[in-house]
Amino acid sequence: MANEASWNCDVLVIGTGAGGMTAAVTAAKAGLKVLIVEKDAVFGGTSATSGGMLWIPGSKHSSDLAKVQGVTDSVEKARAYIIEEAGNYLDLPRVDAYLTYGPEMVDFLERETEVKFYGMEYPDYHSENAHASTVRSIGSVDYQAARLGAQARNLKGHLPQTLFLGFAIGSSVEMKQFMHAGRSVSALWFVFKKICGHFRDVIKYGHSAQLVRGRALIGRLAATAFNLGIPIWLSSPARDLIIEDGKVGGAVIETPTGVVRVTARRAVVLASGGFPCDPERRKTCYPPVAERTNRRSVAAPGNTGDGARLGEAAGAKFVDAVSNVAAWMPLSVMPGREGFAGVWPHLVDRNKPGFIAVLKNGKRFTDEAASYQDFVPALIRACENDKEAWCYLICDQRALNRYGMGFVRPFPVPRAHHIRSGYLLRGKDLADLAAQAGIDAANLEQTVQMFNTHAAEGRDPAFGRGARLYDIYQGDDEHKPNPCIGPLDRPPYFAVKIVPGEIGTFAGLKTDIYARVLTGGGVPIPRLYAVGNDQASVWGGAYPGAGATLGPGMTFGYVAGRHIAGLLLEKPERRAAATA
Numbered sequence: 001m002a003n004e005a006s007w008n009c010d011v012l013v014i015g016t017g018a019g020g021m022t023a024a025v026t027a028a029k030a031g032l033k034v035l036i037v038e039k040d041a042v043f044g045g046t047s048a049t050s051g052g053m054l055w056i057p058g059s060k061h062s063s064d065l066a067k068v069q070g071v072t073d074s075v076e077k078a079r080a081y082i083i084e085e086a087g088n089y090l091d092l093p094r095v096d097a098y099l100t101y102g103p104e105m106v107d108f109l110e111r112e113t114e115v116k117f118y119g120m121e122y123p124d125y126h127s128e129n130a131h132a133s134t135v136r137s138i139g140s141v142d143y144q145a146a147r148l149g150a151q152a153r154n155l156k157g158h159l160p161q162t163l164f165l166g167f168a169i170g171s172s173v174e175m176k177q178f179m180h181a182g183r184s185v186s187a188l189w190f191v192f193k194k195i196c197g198h199f200r201d202v203i204k205y206g207h208s209a210q211l212v213r214g215r216a217l218i219g220r221l222a223a224t225a226f227n228l229g230i231p232i233w234l235s236s237p238a239r240d241l242i243i244e245d246g247k248v249g250g251a252v253i254e255t256p257t258g259v260v261r262v263t264a265r266r267a268v269v270l271a272s273g274g275f276p277c278d279p280e281r282r283k284t285c286y287p288p289v290a291e292r293t294n295r296r297s298v299a300a301p302g303n304t305g306d307g308a309r310l311g312e313a314a315g316a317k318f319v320d321a322v323s324n325v326a327a328w329m330p331l332s333v334m335p336g337r338e339g340f341a342g343v344w345p346h347l348v349d350r351n352k353p354g355f356i357a358v359l360k361n362g363k364r365f366t367d368e369a370a371s372y373q374d375f376v377p378a379l380i381r382a383c384e385n386d387k388e389a390w391c392y393l394i395c396d397q398r399a400l401n402r403y404g405m406g407f408v409r410p411f412p413v414p415r416a417h418h419i420r421s422g423y424l425l426r427g428k429d430l431a432d433l434a435a436q437a438g439i440d441a442a443n444l445e446q447t448v449q450m451f452n453t454h455a456a457e458g459r460d461p462a463f464g465r466g467a468r469l470y471d472i473y474q475g476d477d478e479h480k481p482n483p484c485i486g487p488l489d490r491p492p493y494f495a496v497k498i499v500p501g502e503i504g505t506f507a508g509l510k511t512d513i514y515a516r517v518l519t520g521g522g523v524p525i526p527r528l529y530a531v532g533n534d535q536a537s538v539w540g541g542a543y544p545g546a547g548a549t550l551g552p553g554m555t556f557g558y559v560a561g562r563h564i565a566g567l568l569l570e571k572p573e574r575r576a577a578a579t580a
Contacts, residue, residue: 005260009035011564012251012264013271014238014307017045018214019532019553020271021221022105026561028228029112032266036230037253039237039302043222044156045273046300046504050214052140053547054117054554056102057133061119065135069121073133075099081124081131082544089323089540097513098538098555105558106138113224115217116141124545125371127469134469137546140217145209147223154234155211155219156300217550236260237302241268241310247526248314267527267564270517271557274505274533275305276326285325285507287380290500293388296331296343297501307534308509314528317510317520322541324506327549328376331501332393332406335421344406346393346498347372351474353486354399356451357391357498359383362434362443364451365391367463369471369484373543376500390499392425392437394444398490403476406496425495433493448488458482504549506537514568515560529560 010032013024020036028034038045056062057078066073082095109115117138124132145152211219225232235256242250242261250264275281276299282291308318330350331343350357351369359365359382366378383389393405401411408415408424418424427433430448434441451460458481460466466475466482475483509517509530516524517535532553539548562568 005258007035007260007262009033009262009264010266011035011269011561012037012262012267013269014251014310015039015045015271015273015532015534016043016218016222016232017271017273017532017553018047018217018221018550019557020045020269021218021225022109022554022557023269023271023529023531023561024230025113025221025224025228026108026558027266027564028225028230030561030565030567032565034228034230035262035264036225036232037236037238037251037262038232038234039272039306040156040300041235042154042156043232043234044215044218046298046303047550047553048156048214048218049158049298049300050217050503050550051546052213052215052217052550053120053122053137054106054551055137055545055547056106056551056555057099057136058103059106059117059119059138060103061106061117061138062135065119065121066133069135071133071135073135077131077133078136081129081133082539082542084129084131085126085542085544086540087323087542089321089542091538091540093513094511094538097559098552101559102551102555105555108558109554114143114147114220114227115224116220122546123470123473125373125470125543128467140213140220143211143216143219143223145211145219148219148226151222151226152219154232155215155222158215238272238306238310241314241528243314248528251310264527267529267560269515269557269560269564270307270311270509270528270530270534271532271553272305272307272534273300273303274508275303275308276502276505277301277303278305281305281308285320285505287325287384289384289386289389290380293390293499296333296340296499297503298329298331298340298343298345299502299504301340303504303533307530311509311517311525311528311530311534314517314525315519316517316525316528316530318508319510319536320507322506322537324373324377324541324543326502326506327373327504327543329372329501329503330375330379330498332423332496332498334407334423343501345372345501345503346406348474349403349405350375350393351471351484352399352403352476353455353479353482353484354402354488355393355395355405356448356488357393358439358444358447359391360386360439362440362445363447364462367460367465367471368393369465369474371470371543379498380500388499390497392439392495393498394433394448394488394493394495396488396490396493399486399488400494405494408494408496423496427493427495429491430493433495437495437497452487452489455485455487458485460485504533506533506539506541508534508536511535511556513559514563515556516563529564531557531560
C-alpha cells in the first residue's frame with residue numbers, strides 16, 4: 001500500500017467496532033471486496049472495552065435459556081417492552097427490523113464466522129415492566145489470542161484500571177468469585193487458579209492468551225475478517241467522502257504513508273463510534289450541567305463525531321431528538337491520571353449493601369442500585385441548577401472491605417495510596433467525612449440515620465431500592481434480607497466523588513430499516529450507510545437491557561452488509577408483523 005494513491009473496493013467500512021466489523025464480514029461473505037479503515041492505532045473501538053453483551057430478544061440462546069428457567073418470553077413481548085421504553089421517540093419500523101434481523105444475525109455469525117455466544121440470565125433494566133424478561137442478553141464466548149496470530153498486538157486492550165494484577169475477569173460468575181475471594185475458600189481457590197493461569201500465559205506468550213468480554217467479541221470478528229482477506233488499515237482516519245453525481249463513491253483516507261483515494265463501488269458504511277469525545281457536538285446536544293462538568297469518558301478517544309460530520313457533508317440529517325443523548329455511565333476520576341485510563345465506571349459497587357449516594361446537600365436523590373442509564377439522568381436532574389453535576393458515593397468500613405469502591409479494591413488490597421491522592425475520602429465519623437467532601441453534615445447524618453432505620457429490614461421507602469429484580473440481581477446474594485440494602489453503621493466512613501460520564505452516544509444520523517443514511521426529507525443518500533453509534537438510537541435514547549448498544553450495532557451492521565449485497569428484498573416490518 002506504501003506507494004498507492006488510490007484503492008478500489010466494493011465496500012468501505014469506516015471504524016472497527018462490533019457494528020462496523022459485522023457489516024464488513026457480512027458483505028465479504030456475500031462475495032464483495034471489503035476494506036476497513038480505523039482512525040486509532042489499534043482496532044476494536046469502544047466495543048473492545050465493553051462487556052461483550054448483546055440484547056437480542058428471540059435469539060436461539062435466549063429461547064434455550066427461557067426453557068431452562070421455565071420462563072415465557074417472545075418477540076411480541078419484547079416489542080411491547082421497547083414501545084413503552086421508547087415512548088414518544090419510538091421508530092417502530094426500525095424496531096421491527098431489529099427484532100426480525102437480530103436473531104438472524106446471531107445465527108449467521110455463529111454459522112459463518114468465528115463468533116460464538118452464550119445465553120445469560122440478566123434482568124432487563126426496567127425489570128418492573130410487565131413485558132420485561134431475564135433471558136434477552138447474550139454474552140461473547142472467550143477466545144484465544146493466538147488465533148489472531150501477529151494481529152493480536154493490534155487488538156485494543158482492556159481498560160487498564162479494571163484489571164487485577166493484569167488479569168481481566170470474564171463473566172459475571174467470575175466477578176462474583178473474585179468479590180467473594182476474601183471470605184470464601186472455594187472462591188479464593190478459583191481466583192488463585194485463574195491468576196496462576198494468567199501469569200503462565202504472560203511468561204509463555206508475553207501477554208494473556210485468553211480474550212474475554214468485548215475483546216473476545218472483537219477478536220472473533222477480526223479473525224474472521226483476516227481469514228476472509230479483509231484489510232484493516234490502522235491509524236487511517238477518513239477525511240472526506242467522495243460524492244459523484246449525488247452518489248457516495250468512496251472516501252479520502254489519510255494513512256501513515258500518505259493520502260489514499262478509496263473508491264467504493266457499492267457503499268460506504270459509517271461506523272466511527274459516535275461523538276462522546278467531540279467537544280463541539282457535546283455543547284449542542286448534552287444537558288448543560290452535564291457538559292459543564294469536567295468531561296471524562298470510557299469511550300474510545302477517537303470517537304470524535306467523524307461519522308456525523310461526513311454524513312452531514314453528504315446531506316444527512318443528524319437526529320438529537322432522543323430521550324437520552326448518551327448511553328450514560330457514572331464515573332469517578334483518579335487525581336493526576338489523564339484520559340480514559342483515569343476514570344472508573346461504577347457498575348457493581350453502588351448496587352451493594354452498605355452504599356448510598358448523596359448530593360452536596362447531604363441527601364439521597366435516587367435508587368443507587370438502578371441501572372447506570374437511570375442513575376446518571378437522576379443525578380443530572382438533581383443538579384440541573386448547579387454549576388456542575390456530582391455526588392458522593394458513601395459507604396462504611398464493612399462495605400468497603402467486602403466490595404471495594406471504584407479504584408479501591410476489597411480487603412486485603414492496600415488502599416492508603418488512594419487516601420493520600422484524595423481519590424478516597426476517609427472520615428472517623430459522618431461529620432468528619434462531610435467536612436472533607438464539602439457536603440451538609442447535618443443532612444448527611446439524618447440521611448444515613450433514616451436509611452439505616454429501614455435498611456436493617458431490607459427496605460427503602462424513599463426510593464424503592466431493592467424492590468426490583470434488577471436491583472436484587474446486582475446485589476450480594478449472600479446478604480439478607482435484601483441483597484442490595486444494608487445499613488452504614490461501621491465507622492470509619494468513606495466516600496468517592498461521582499460525575500456523569502458515558503460509554504457512547506445515542507444522538508446520530510437518521511437511518512432507515514436497512515441502515516441507509518437519510519436526508520432531512522427521509523430520502524436515502526445513495527450508497528451511504530451508518531451503523532453502531534453513528535446512527536441515531538433505534539430505542540430513541542432508551543436503554544432496555546444489557547447489550548442494548550452492541551445488539552443494534554451488530555444487527556444493523558448485518559442488515560447493512562446484506563442490503564449492500566442485494567440480499568434483503570423483503571421489508572422486515574412486514575415479516576415481524578406476520579409473526580406477531
